[in-house]
Amino acid sequence: MPRRPGVLLVSAVAIVLLAGGARRRAAAPSPELALDARRSFAVTDLAILDGFSFERVMNAVVARSGTRTTAIRLYQQLFDTQNAKPGLVAPEAAHCDDFLTDGKPSFNGLPRRCPTAEGPLATTNPFASSDHIPLALINRFDLTPADGSNCGEYRIIFAKKTNTPFDRLHFIFEGVLPNPTPSAGIAGCRPVAEFWAGLSNVSSISERRARLDRFFFTGLDGFEPVIDPDHYSAASGGGIRTMHNSGGPLRNRFYQFRLARRGSDLLAEPDLLENSPFGHFFDATDQTPAAKRFRDAFVRNVRDLAIRDENLFFMNIPPEFLLVESNPGQAEVDTIFEIPFVRSLLTPEGIAFSARISAELVMAGSRMSALDVVRRAQRLSCSGCHFFRGNIGEGESTAPLDIEFYQQVSESFTEPGEAGPRFAISKTMRDVFIPHRMEILRSFLKSGTPPVHSSATIGGGRTIQ
Numbered sequence: 001m002p003r004r005p006g007v008l009l010v011s012a013v014a015i016v017l018l019a020g021g022a023r024r025r026a027a028a029p030s031p032e033l034a035l036d037a038r039r040s041f042a043v044t045d046l047a048i049l050d051g052f053s054f055e056r057v058m059n060a061v062v063a064r065s066g067t068r069t070t071a072i073r074l075y076q077q078l079f080d081t082q083n084a085k086p087g088l089v090a091p092e093a094a095h096c097d098d099f100l101t102d103g104k105p106s107f108n109g110l111p112r113r114c115p116t117a118e119g120p121l122a123t124t125n126p127f128a129s130s131d132h133i134p135l136a137l138i139n140r141f142d143l144t145p146a147d148g149s150n151c152g153e154y155r156i157i158f159a160k161k162t163n164t165p166f167d168r169l170h171f172i173f174e175g176v177l178p179n180p181t182p183s184a185g186i187a188g189c190r191p192v193a194e195f196w197a198g199l200s201n202v203s204s205i206s207e208r209r210a211r212l213d214r215f216f217f218t219g220l221d222g223f224e225p226v227i228d229p230d231h232y233s234a235a236s237g238g239g240i241r242t243m244h245n246s247g248g249p250l251r252n253r254f255y256q257f258r259l260a261r262r263g264s265d266l267l268a269e270p271d272l273l274e275n276s277p278f279g280h281f282f283d284a285t286d287q288t289p290a291a292k293r294f295r296d297a298f299v300r301n302v303r304d305l306a307i308r309d310e311n312l313f314f315m316n317i318p319p320e321f322l323l324v325e326s327n328p329g330q331a332e333v334d335t336i337f338e339i340p341f342v343r344s345l346l347t348p349e350g351i352a353f354s355a356r357i358s359a360e361l362v363m364a365g366s367r368m369s370a371l372d373v374v375r376r377a378q379r380l381s382c383s384g385c386h387f388f389r390g391n392i393g394e395g396e397s398t399a400p401l402d403i404e405f406y407q408q409v410s411e412s413f414t415e416p417g418e419a420g421p422r423f424a425i426s427k428t429m430r431d432v433f434i435p436h437r438m439e440i441l442r443s444f445l446k447s448g449t450p451p452v453h454s455s456a457t458i459g460g461g462r463t464i465q
Contacts, residue, residue, distance in 0.1 A: 054132035107324035148186030283340035
């Protein structure tokens with residue numbers, strides 16, 4: 001396949017979450033609702049994180065499962081999904097060759113790698129050393145549904161330390177917190193909003209650490225703790241996402257896992273990556289039924305992709321077109337939408353597909369081009385969310401960031417914090433997404449206004465940290 005070096009600069013670094021806290025009631029926010037991004041939205045201070053180990057989080061997950069599964073077993077079984085059956089440790093669980101298409105490993109009828117470079121981790125003990133380090137605790141109250149069916153998503157990011165810059169492994173625990181009083185609607189989530197806003201007014205880093213510990217591990221009064229296997233399940237909408245990179249800068253891959261009880265076991269089961277379609281479907285010369293259905297579905301998303309706000313444009317790609325691995329490894333056209341789209345513009349089929357997109361843009365009153373829309377779709381995928389941050393069209397400049405080589409949070413970069421070093425966050429996160437999330441929290445606390453969901457709800461399984 002022809003390759004475009006400029007586009008390929010996209011790859012990877014990694015992320016991984018974790019959480020902590022203690023036992024005191026959160027103070028209500030001040031009347032002015034002054035919010036601090038690094039206290040209430042992206043907590044990356046090592047002085048807060050260093051008490052919350054990967055082992056502690058994993059043990060807390062399995063302890064609440066009521067199963068015989070141990071933390072080490074859950075870790076090993078998760079990576080055994082990336083070995084061919086019967087696997088190395090869990091023959092009864094999922095493996096990467098459970099499904100075949102044309103005799104090759106697949107999932108959802110689309111290609112996947114089998115095995116992966118991380119498959120051997122199924123025989124390792126992650127707790128034998130301190131290689132897995134917490135990077136961030138992330139407040140996603142903005143993901144709370146308008147009907148209050150849950151109270152948002154709260155993330156813990158971890159990174160596995162490696163010896164080279166291009167060998168990365170990150171875990172993102174994305175826990176969806178139930179609303180204990182769903183009959184009250186979103187008003188039942190007010191204590192959660194007050195908890196996070198209240199952290200902005202707490203100068204003591206040890207006090208903030210204690211409160212976060214309580215929130216994640218014990219629970220606010222009347223609420224379950226965030227860390228619970230049910231909160232990382234398909235039914236809740238939460239999960240555990242991983243980012244892998246092995247051997248080079250162009251090899252980043254994302255995976256989505258949901259926790260499920262199967263008999264007396266707790267298992268990590270692979271799932272589709274939201275809004276990460278097979279990139280080859282953008283090649284209009286692909287006339288397979290699935291590819292044609294995808295392009296029809298994509299055209300129906302054009303007006304939503306044309307919304308003039310970096311935080312609000314979105315798409316909803318039907319599951320039948322989604323990958324289980326963000327980079328199946330065949331060619332860049334699998335994951336970089338622009339390449340197959342532009343290449344097909346030299347054909348009648350490509351011209352017709354572009355014209356359909358342009359017609360939708362005209363009806364939406366947008367000055368964007370068809371290529372702008374395809375690039376926006378890329379930005380809502382896993383790799384796009386974490387690496388492609390270019391111009392978003394129509395002369396807008398809310399995130400003129402091109403490529404961010406270390407995703408949204410990385411173990412590779414620290415900066416001075418309130419009580420020592422903290423991990424740095426990306427410019428996009430700092431200047432675009434967090435200010436939007438601040439306004440959502442502020443508006444809710446002032447007037448009960450439900451969140452207007454940001455573009456961060458999408459991407460590789462809601463990828464933005």
